[in-house]
Amino acid sequence: MNLATIDIVVVVAYALGIFALAQWVSRDRAGTAKNSTDYFLASRSLPWWAIGASLIAANISAEQIVGMAGSGYAIGLAIASYEWMAALTLIIVGKFFLPIFLRNEIYTMPQFLEQRYGTSIRTVMAIFWLALYIFVNLTSIVWLGSIAVNQVAGVDQDVALFALGGFALLYQLRGGLKAVALTDIVQVTLLVAGGLMVSALTLSRIGGGEGAVAGFLILMERAPGHFDMILSPDNPHYKELPGVAVLVGGMWIANLSYWGFNQYIIQRALAAKSLGEAQKGIVFAAFLKLLMPLVIVVPGIAAVVLAPGLARPDQAYPTMLRLLPSGLLGLVFAALIAAIVASTASKINSIATIFTLDLYAKFGRKAAAHDERRLVLVGRISASVAILLALLTARPLIGQSDQAFQFIQEFSGFFTPGITVIFLLGLFWKRANEAGAIAAAIGSVVLSYVFREAMPGLPFLNRMSLVFAITLALAVVLSLLVRARGDSNRITMEGVTFTTSRQFNLAGVAVILILIALYATWW
DSSP states (O other), X not given: OOOOHHXXXXXXXXXXXXXXXXHHHTOOOTTOOOOHHHHHHGGGOBOHHHHHHHHHHHHOSHHHHHHHHHHHHHTOGGGGHHHHHHHHHHHHIIIIIHHHHHHTTOOSHHHHHHHHTOHHHHHHHHHHHHHHIIIIIIHHHHHHHHHHHHHHHOOOHHHHHHHHHHHHHHHHHTTTHHHHHTTHHHHHHHHHHHHHHHHHHHHHHHTTTSOHHHHHHHHHHHOGGGGOSSOOTTSXXXXXXXXXXXXXXXXXXXXXXXXXXXXXXXXXXHTBSSHHHHHHHHHHHHHHHHHHHHHHTHHHHHHHHHSTTOSSGGGHHHHHHTTSOTTHHHHHHHHHHHHHHHHHHHHHHHHHHIIIIIIIHHHSOHHHHTOHHHHHHHHHHHHHHHHHHHHHHHHHHHTTOSSHHHHHXXXXXXXXXXXXHHHHHHHHOTTOOHHHHHHHHHHHHHHXXXXXXXXXXXXXXXXXXXXXXXXXXXXXXXXXXXXXXXXXOOOOOXXXXXXXXXXXXXXXXXXXXXXXXXXXXXX
């Protein structure tokens, strides 16, 4: 299917408009040039609406829209737990993690590890995150995005792959995080509006003219197995989403690691003008996460009725886009491109941040490490190299995966338990030291591999819980046995308060009540 002329006009207008907006917000102040704080942390001046929108834009991309719609097609509404439980996780991050990070002026997660544990763990984890972001996350975003562009617009997939990557690079190359964050409110508005249109129109088609609500009720009747939030052990997809583990088990480990200790996510909150502003942004993002399943999962479930027998689940969302009329298709397609570009640009900027500040500035020549112009230049070069590597390796690494979203979750699950242990102990247990942290990092990978090979039937979320428990015990024991250097912990708790505003507390209660209602309805 090719886009009509009106659709192409809409997409081109979006691309030109968002690029121009990014360059406008990236302009330098009169008589000044960008320094590293401007480029990597948006001058620490982001308002709450930019933080909340940018958190969602960084998170929701092709791997979410195409990948989660594909999982909705294959598994059902149960995959929405990744979105709904993330809303509660964000509240926890805003209340308990951000006060410590912002009080200590943290700008990267490896930097926090150095100030809490020592230099070795900072270097090891910086290299790990660079590899993960480039060869798992970035490749999956551009690959799934190219699938969507190919199937909806008829553009050759390789052309789409390099066009998406190139545009995302140029979009943020000049302004860094500020270019990304201050335009993400536009991207998220387009993303949510476009996704809701897809859901409304596909459900209306199922409803036969009776409206979207009637269509949703019919969909529940015709695909009842796709509306079980808690899968039973006899469900063929139990291994991906093992029952109550989504509420009390391994999904918490995955969510805390992703939303609390993941550079390209938390970097937005670290760039806030104040803690209160960061917490408002977190609340905004939490409520958007509650809405996301309607935007990205429901169209995949609708495809079970409207397009049964697809060769691959990841074809579900692009197939639903084909049902849209000209003009509206262009708008929704632009929304998909917006999600891909925003998330890709966010990832590129975080890769550049970690490489420049955690590796180059630490191990490069001392004079260069304090040259602000040089740091910004290195950031731009590393961003360019990162996207090029991702584009060249996307097909061999991601191209053979049937459900890319599940591939990302399972691969990341090798490292997630150890990362969660390292940060939780570092934040809340004074005795934790570098020996325990390194043991947790290594143990997480080794144990995950051993349990996967020894117990192939063990669901990966349950495997993460088991590995988390063992690595936690290992880190605690080594921290007690090995004496830490006296100056190894430079994280201060002086002035840190976990007291939050009345509005934040009410928002947290509202999120909990909404989650209880959702799970009670589709248990």
